[in-house]
Amino acid sequence: NSLVTLGGGGQIMELTPEKEIVWEYHCPYWGKYMKLNYVYRAYRYPYDWIPQLDKPKEVAIERVDNNDFRMPGAAPKDFNNVTKVPGTLGFEFLKAFSEQLEKAKEKKDDDKQSKLSKRLETLGY
Structure with a gap:
């Protein structure tokens, strides 16, 4: 089995x-000012901490090439394989929106900044 930390x-x-999924844990502790519940790291208890169980057979896992960022057996990279979901906005929209917001900040256009920020909030960003 694999221990996964998101x-x-x-x-x-x-x-x-x-x-x-064998089991899962959701951190119930949320930040006071920033509503985040990040977890930093998780560890599996060593087998000898549970003497009632037999030690299972361990299987070596090949080291992952961080430069390639692909797990063994995963599909090959295909950056042109895009799934469009009707009614959603892509990252291109957010990029253009953030560029408009940056320009408004540079020009010190508080009214436009406020309108853009409110629009992002209504979209859930």
């Missing part, structure tokens, strides 16, 4: 080789 989502889980 730090930005405050989640820790154990997955079987068939990708079934």
Whole structure:
């Protein structure tokens, strides 16, 4: 099994080789000022901490090439493979929106900054 930490989502889980969730934990502690529940790191307890169980067979895992950022057996990189979902906005929209906001900040146009910021909030950003 694999221990997976999704730090930005405050989640820790154990997955079987068939990708079934054995258990999962969601951090219930949220920041006071920034509503975040990040977790930094998780560790698996050593086998000898649970003497009632037999030690399972360990399987070595090949080291991942961080430059390639692909797990063994994963599909090849395909940056042109994009799934469009009707009614959603892509990253291009956010990039253009943030560029408009930066220009308004440079010009010290507080009214435009306020309008753009409110528009982003209504979109859920």
